[in-house]
Amino acid sequence: MYKRFIISLLITGLLAGCATNPLPDPMYKPAEKVERSKVEDFYTLPAPEGGKVVAAVYSFKDLTGQRKPSDKLANISFAVTQGAETWVIKSLKEVGGGQWFKVVERVGLENLTKERQIIRQARQSVNDETKLKPMLFAGVILEGGITGYDSNTLTGGAGARYLGIGPSTQYRQDIVTVSMRLVSVQTGEILLNVSTTKTIVSHGNSLTFFRFFDMGTAAAEAEVGSTVNEPVNYAVRTAIETCVVELVKEGEKSGYWKYKSTNNQQ
Numbered sequence: 001m002y003k004r005f006i007i008s009l010l011i012t013g014l015l016a017g018c019a020t021n022p023l024p025d026p027m028y029k030p031a032e033k034v035e036r037s038k039v040e041d042f043y044t045l046p047a048p049e050g051g052k053v054v055a056a057v058y059s060f061k062d063l064t065g066q067r068k069p070s071d072k073l074a075n076i077s078f079a080v081t082q083g084a085e086t087w088v089i090k091s092l093k094e095v096g097g098g099q100w101f102k103v104v105e106r107v108g109l110e111n112l113t114k115e116r117q118i119i120r121q122a123r124q125s126v127n128d129e130t131k132l133k134p135m136l137f138a139g140v141i142l143e144g145g146i147t148g149y150d151s152n153t154l155t156g157g158a159g160a161r162y163l164g165i166g167p168s169t170q171y172r173q174d175i176v177t178v179s180m181r182l183v184s185v186q187t188g189e190i191l192l193n194v195s196t197t198k199t200i201v202s203h204g205n206s207l208t209f210f211r212f213f214d215m216g217t218a219a220a221e222a223e224v225g226s227t228v229n230e231p232v233n234y235a236v237r238t239a240i241e242t243c244v245v246e247l248v249k250e251g252e253k254s255g256y257w258k259y260k261s262t263n264n265q266q
Contacts (some may be wrong), residue, residue, distance in 0.1 A: 037094070039241040045096035045248055046259035052102040053257065055092055056138035056185075059107065060085040060240075063145040079149045080176060080236055087237045088142060088180075091244040100248060104136045140191070141183045144243075146236060147195070148177030167207045174200040176232065178239035182247055191256060194246045198239040200232055 037043070066079035081087075085107055092101040105112050116132055123130060151174045159168025181193040206225025251257050 037091075037238075037241050039238060039245060041245055041249075042091075042095055042241055043097055045100065045245065047096060047099040049258040049260045052100060054104060054136055054139045055101045055182075056104050056106045056141050057085050057088050057092070058141065058143075059145075060088045060142075061145040063147050064149040066149040066151070079151070079232065080146050081233050084146055084236055084240065087240045088244075091237075091241045092142070095241075095244050095248065102136070104138050106138075138185055141185060142180065143183055144178070144180035146176065147179045148175070148197075150175045150177075165208070167205065169206075170204045172202045174202075174232075176200060176235050176239055178236065178243055180240070180243040180247060182251070192247050192250050192254070194243050194250060196239045196242040196246065198235040198242075200235045 062078060062080050062082055062084065064080060068079050089103050089107075092103050095101065112135075116135075119132060122128075151172075153173050153175050155170075155172045157168060157170035160166045175197055177195060177197045179193070179195040182191045183189070184191055204225060252259055
């Protein structure tokens with residue numbers, strides 16, 4: 001009975017000691033608006049001198065072929081998002097405070113074309129001769145994709161135990177790579193090509209209690225801990241936003257466009 005009391009007391013103390021680092025609340029949380037970009041210069045780029053550039057985005061594919069990493073089983077889930085073009089479109093629309101690119105619909109072009117045809121047929125049926133405005137054509141096409149996902153590029157940890165009791169920490173680093181190019185519609189020339197990488201860091205902390213009693217015939221063990229994984233989707237988004245910023249800067253250096261001067265902005 002005394003030994004059971006000691007074991008219970010140790011386990012209680014172990015759990016209480018970890019109360020300063022509580023596990024996340026698993027309760028349902030409502031959807032939240034995606035936070036603003038944290039990429040440097042993303043919102044503060046100077047406006048273009050010649051007005052917005054009309055750009056088209058057809059797709060931005062996962063070219064890695066990687067599955068979500070797992071140490072215990074074969075995972076059929078992909079390591080990165082399969083809909084990265086949504087982040088590309090969002091970045092083009094918002095970079096420089098929304099003053100740089102006018103993005104035309106190409107991902108859902110088939111649906112758009114069908115809807116315009118429905119409008120024409122409906123107007124013809126009531127003898128309405130009002131014509132649809134012509135669709136905008138793009139001056140440049142933005143191509144590219146997620147070209148790399150390297151897992152476990154850096155792993156490690158540290159821990160110490162005294163009389164079977166002690167903390168431990170483990171960490172892991174992955175790297176995602178995004179490549180992006182800007183193509184001229186008139187000539188097909190690749191005007192710009194940039195690549196960026198973003199690290200994904202995961203770390204876990206645990207506290208373990210392990211003791212033998214009764215000359216090795218009985219054992220008591222307890223462990224508590226938590227793991228924090230940086231979202232892969234956030235890393236992909238950040239890499240894409242960085243690519244867009246670099247495209248604007250490289251385009252200005254190459255003379256494809258110019259920043260609006262301070263006098264013109266005033």
